[in-house]
Amino acid sequence: MFADVIVDIAHSETDRIFEYSFEDSRIVAGSRVLVPFGKKNVEGIVINVKSSPVYDKERIRPVLDLLEETPAFSEETLALSRYVAETCFVSRALSFRLFLPSEMRKGRVREQFVAFAELTKDLSFEEITASLNKTAIRQKQAVSYLQENGKTKLSFLRETFGVSAVNAAIDKGFISVTEEKRLREPYKGMEEIACGVDLTEKQTEAVNSINNTDKTVSLIFGVTGSGKTEIYLNLIDGALKRGKTAIMLVPEIALTPQMLKQLRARFGSVAAILHSGLSAGERYDEWWRLRTGEAKIAIGARSAIFAPVEDVGIIIIDEEHDGSYVSESAPRYDTVDIALFRAKYNGAKIVLGSATPSVESFLKAENGEYNYIELPDRINKKPLPDIEIADMRKEVRRGNNSPFSAALVSELKECLSGGNQAIIFLNQRGYSKTVVCTECGHVQKCEACDVSLTYHKEDDSLLCHYCGAKYKMITACTECGSKFLKYGGVGTERVVAELQKLFPEARILRMDRDTTQTKEGHFKILSKFAARDCDILVGTQMVAKGHDFPFVTLVGILDADMSLHFADYRSSERTFGLITQVAGRSGRADKAGKVVLQTYSPDNFVLHQAIRYDYKGFYAREISVRKATAFPPFTDIVRVLVQGADEELALMATKAIYSELQQIYTEYKENFKFFGCMKAPIKKLQGKFRFQVLMRIDKGRRDIMKEIYGRIEKYNKGGVSAYLEMNPNNLN
Ligand code: ADP
Numbered sequence: 001m002f003a004d005v006i007v008d009i010a011h012s013e014t015d016r017i018f019e020y021s022f023e024d025s026r027i028v029a030g031s032r033v034l035v036p037f038g039k040k041n042v043e044g045i046v047i048n049v050k051s052s053p054v055y056d057k058e059r060i061r062p063v064l065d066l067l068e069e070t071p072a073f074s075e076e077t078l079a080l081s082r083y084v085a086e087t088c089f090v091s092r093a094l095s096f097r098l099f100l101p102s103e104m105r106k107g108r109v110r111e112q113f114v115a116f117a118e119l120t121k122d123l124s125f126e127e128i129t130a131s132l133n134k135t136a137i138r139q140k141q142a143v144s145y146l147q148e149n150g151k152t153k154l155s156f157l158r159e160t161f162g163v164s165a166v167n168a169a170i171d172k173g174f175i176s177v178t179e180e181k182r183l184r185e186p187y188k189g190m191e192e193i194a195c196g197v198d199l200t201e202k203q204t205e206a207v208n209s210i211n212n213t214d215k216t217v218s219l220i221f222g223v224t225g226s227g228k229t230e231i232y233l234n235l236i237d238g239a240l241k242r243g244k245t246a247i248m249l250v251p252e253i254a255l256t257p258q259m260l261k262q263l264r265a266r267f268g269s270v271a272a273i274l275h276s277g278l279s280a281g282e283r284y285d286e287w288w289r290l291r292t293g294e295a296k297i298a299i300g301a302r303s304a305i306f307a308p309v310e311d312v313g314i315i316i317i318d319e320e321h322d323g324s325y326v327s328e329s330a331p332r333y334d335t336v337d338i339a340l341f342r343a344k345y346n347g348a349k350i351v352l353g354s355a356t357p358s359v360e361s362f363l364k365a366e367n368g369e370y371n372y373i374e375l376p377d378r379i380n381k382k383p384l385p386d387i388e389i390a391d392m393r394k395e396v397r398r399g400n401n402s403p404f405s406a407a408l409v410s411e412l413k414e415c416l417s418g419g420n421q422a423i424i425f426l427n428q429r430g431y432s433k434t435v436v437c438t439e440c441g442h443v444q445k446c447e448a449c450d451v452s453l454t455y456h457k458e459d460d461s462l463l464c465h466y467c468g469a470k471y472k473m474i475t476a477c478t479e480c481g482s483k484f485l486k487y488g489g490v491g492t493e494r495v496v497a498e499l500q501k502l503f504p505e506a507r508i509l510r511m512d513r514d515t516t517q518t519k520e521g522h523f524k525i526l527s528k529f530a531a532r533d534c535d536i537l538v539g540t541q542m543v544a545k546g547h548d549f550p551f552v553t554l555v556g557i558l559d560a561d562m563s564l565h566f567a568d569y570r571s572s573e574r575t576f577g578l579i580t581q582v583a584g585r586s587g588r589a590d591k592a593g594k595v596v597l598q599t600y601s602p603d604n605f606v607l608h609q610a611i612r613y614d615y616k617g618f619y620a621r622e623i624s625v626r627k628a629t630a631f632p633p634f635t636d637i638v639r640v641l642v643q644g645a646d647e648e649l650a651l652m653a654t655k656a657i658y659s660e661l662q663q664i665y666t667e668y669k670e671n672f673k674f675f676g677c678m679k680a681p682i683k684k685l686q687g688k689f690r691f692q693v694l695m696r697i698d699k700g701r702r703d704i705m706k707e708i709y710g711r712i713e714k715y716n717k718g719g720v721s722a723y724l725e726m727n728p729n730n731l732n
Pocket residue numbers: 197198199200203222223224225226227228229230379380548
């Protein structure tokens with residue numbers, strides 16, 4: 001037999017299919033195999049098997065090895081990978097990577113064994129100590145430790161008593177070692193007793209509507225706390241009962257443990273978690289549990305849409321408006337698009353849920369493309385918390401230079417003295433956003449990027465939030481040598497420090513990218529907060545979404561208008577969404593909630609719509625602006641981003657691309673709403689200069705996209721790269 005194989009090579013620009021021969025009948029389309037390639041052996045995916053080859057039979061080489069008995073790809077995921085390659089304009093090899101846990105490639109992780117040490121059963125403890133040399137103190141300690149504590153991880157023993165001592169004791173037969181397969185169960189111990197609730201009438205209506213509609217996609221517009229999660233659980237239950245599987249997506253890794261907890265409570269171990277924060281081994285095990293059908297519910301962030309489940313019955317995308325559902329690196333896919341493919345393939349339903357739907361989704365609901373469900377009230381009929389605007393311009397005039405308004409401080413006092421909890425939100429990690437010289441005004445910048453550096457007090461360094469570069473904190477201006485430096489813009493680290501000064505007794509935790517680096521970092525912080533071992537949680541947008549803490553009665557939003565000033569057509573939408581989301585964390589249970597929203601632009605209409613929770617008013621205005629200005633969802637934004645370490649070369653390539661694309665522009669003039677060539681907003685990133693050709697084209701013109709792609713591909717050479725992006729989440 002012969003197999004068509006796509007080899008896993010990083011820089012294979014083209015998708016050549018290579019033929020190999022095989023005899024092993026376990027090899028099928030979707031299998032991962034090891035094949036000879038040039039002088040090396042590489043991994044590849046079988047995309048097709050056949051009885052006769054196209055290539056010269058004599059020269060076809062055989063498959064060397066079948067990597068796993070169960071094919072990594074199903075018929076569906078193979079088809080989906082082709083769809084991704086075609087619609088995202090990437091190679092098949094690259095599209096495959098979305099589907100496999102990275103550690104599976106190159107065989108980095110297989111089953112995991114852990115070595116344990118214990119005292120030999122052949123000798124008594126007295127016999128062992130008697131035969132140990134008097135000078136072998138470390139060996140004696142190790143042996144005594146085992147006598148007291150019993151079976152212990154070998155690695156721990158070696159760390160504690162030294163490798164040579166422990167090895168010597170093993171060699172002499174005093175310590176015996178056994179290998180045990182370690183079960184990697186992420187978030188073990190979070191299982192809870194299931195507490196099924198009876199659905200409210202509204203919830204039942206929603207479930208029925210989703211099950212009975214002939215539309216693939218349903219949009220639930222439900223305020224925070226309206227019981228969307230319970231609807232999701234019910235739908236998943238229904239899918240499982242019909243013998244199908246489910247995919248449940250949340251926007252942030254931080255939210256996956258919480259969702260997993262609810263799913264485990266309800267469905268036990270058939271829920272599996274897929275996310276990048278797990279250890280390599282855990283991810284591998286969870287992936288295989290899903291692939292083999294042992295687990296039936298995949299939960300995770302964006303990338304879990306590629307979960308290896310078969311026969312999916314329901315796909316749920318919670319907080320569907322969230323920007324994280326669009327991938328920012330190649331393959332640049334939109335999660336909803338992938339979900340649609342899978343839903344159509346399996347006859348499944350998709351549910352999008354949000355308290356602030358994206359204007360794009362809401363338009364589709366309005367047009368009747370989506371089934372529409374509205375949940376205007378919270379389950380407990382509690383009103384949404386009052387949002388008070390604090391005018392920070394007035395605060396400054398009054399001489400208040402702290403990050404907190406008087407209103408927020410007094411609310412905090414009341415909240416804490418009542419034994420309640422508060423969440424303080426701001427979208428800036430670090431201590432100060434910038435470091436500025438007061439003499440010459442110079443702002444410290446990254447050497448590799450055209451962006452300012454953020455001061456991180458904890459490790460006294462300046463960090464570039466774009467490339468991750470770390471610099472030593474300066475003591476004098478690098479331009480003029482002045483020692484008079486000032487901090488510009490407040491970050492979470494500083495907020496914690498200032499809060500601690502104001503409330504010395506309060507227990508404060510910070511949740512941002514810096515404090516959640518470790519695998520279960522999010523989970524630990526949130527658990528502490530949930531257990532009320534913490535009074536104030538300070539954080540970035542990680543604290544904004546989804547969490548349900550009954551004792552939170554106050555939310556402070558420190559920089560509500562920050563995102564308003566971004567030059568991005570979605571900035572109003574994002575601001576509105578963010579305020580609604582963060583505010584929704586307050587007053588979820590019996591206690592009334594309160595929100596203080598600090599701003600330097602208190603008259604802004606978006607803020608006023610947000611404090612009234614007037615989504616529909618916001619939407620009506622926003623959609624008419626988008627229509628009038630020909631922005632998405634009425635057009636697609638298409639960008640060709642050109643980057644290169646050599647500014648001149650990158651610019652030349654950009655100009656060449658621009659003039660080629662001009663031909664397409666001329667041909668399809670009536671479909672173009674904008675066509676221009678310019679520097680990218682961030683001119684330099686990671687040592688590369690950036691230029692762009694920016695276009696706005698009538699919605700859904702894949703044909704034009706394809707032509708554009710056809711023209712630019714050849715410019716990827718000589719240190720210059722040119723990408724095609726459609727509706728990128730980030731227009732930096
Ligand atoms: P959302 O996801 O819309 O923000 P949740 O699903 O988290 O809302 O529900 C808010 C609260 O209401 C949760 O504490 C949840 O346990 C509770 N809840 C949801 N549905 C019901 C129900 N049918 N009966 C009683 N409590 C419910």
